[in-house]
Structure formats: structure tokens, C-alpha cells
Amino acid sequence: MKLLFICSRNKWRSLTAEKIFEQYGMYDVRSAGTEENARIKVTAGHIGWADKIFVMEKKHEQRLKSRFHQEVNGKCLIRLDIPDEYLFMDEDLIELLKARVSEYIEVPD
Template sequence: MTARRPLRVLFVCTQNKLRSPTAETIFREHAGWEVASAGTDRTADTPLTRDLLEWADVAVCMQKQHRDWIRSKLKGALPDDRILILGIPDDYDYMDAELVELLNRTVPGRLEHTSPRPLDPPLHSR
């Protein structure tokens, strides 16, 4: 029996400076998760790309506008049912105590029934 791979969680905000990097930092050591973060703005510290979305099992967006951006610019890179919206406005600094508490309270529960996406079979077995 093969071990199950970690759930790949991509946190998304606008600039990838405050909210999504905070989420990446606090969940970096979460058992069973592999995490990354990116931003929808082209000047983001880590701009969101199709490759990042295709790597992810789930995208956790801070606001609806981030999901809408994904649907518009990177359509099909990740199924809609694997794009979650937290509804966290851009009102927090990096590692703000209130933001950390809010993320810890909401994210694990939203992801507890999410499993890794099946990987495509190797080309030679198709």
C-alpha cells in the first residue's frame, strides 16, 4: 500500500505580501499539508500562475475577487469545487494576531474533507 501524498494547499490574495504569506507561514508545519501562496496581481511577490494552480489540490482565496480572477485568467487550471473563498478582507498586516487566529479557526475545518486530486497516470500507461 502506498502512502497518501500531502494535500497541496495554495493560499491566494492580491499582492502575496500579507494575507496569503501569513497563511502559508502558519500552516507550513500542518500535518498532511504541503502549502504555498501567490497573488493575483502581476506585481505580486509570487504571481499566481497556471502551473501553481495545476500543482494545487485546492486554492484557498482570501476574497471572491481572487476566485473570479482565477476563473477569468486561468480557467480550467483547477476545478471550481476546489477553489474556496474565506472572505478575509485586506485589513491585516503580515502575521497580525487577529488574522492568525481567524485563519486557524476557519481553514482546517474548511479543508478537513478535502483529499488530494488523483494524479494523471504516467504517459506510458495510457
């Protein structure tokens, strides 16, 4: 299963999610950001590639639907509601990501 994690700049939240979930080996994982200055900026190719798309906030969901209307149509788009108040690999962020994502995919112990 191909998982795509999206935040604003792809430096903290979505990059942390990528690093955490790629360790499990059962998922192909990528991450990207919605802003111009993102480390990796989300493209239509990312959207087309993904089986499940996890966004951190409502604004990310809105940006994807606005910029990639056709590509996101019919895609599994999930909002995690994780605010931009964590640093890369923050322990609290890791626990929150695992808890929220486990509602949608298998997260090994």
C-alpha cells in the same frame, strides 16, 4: 495534501497562511498573488499543483476563474472572505485563518 493560498500581492494574508499551515508538516503549502506586482504571481502551474485552493476574497476567485478557466475547472476552490486589513503574521489574521480553514482541512491545536 497540497494547499495554495491566494490574495492580491502575496505579502500579508496568503503569505501568513503559508507560514502558518506549512508548520504542521502534514501539508505542502504555497502562496501567490493575483496582481502584477505580487511577490509571487499565481501561475497555471500553481493551480495545477494544488489540491485545495484558498482565496481571500471574491475578486481573487473571479480573477482565477477568468485567467485560468481550464486549470480551475474541477478544482476545490474555497473563498475565505478575509478582507485586506491585516498585516503579515497579525495575531487576529492567524486566528481568523485557522478558524476559516479548519472547516475544510484538519488544523492541529
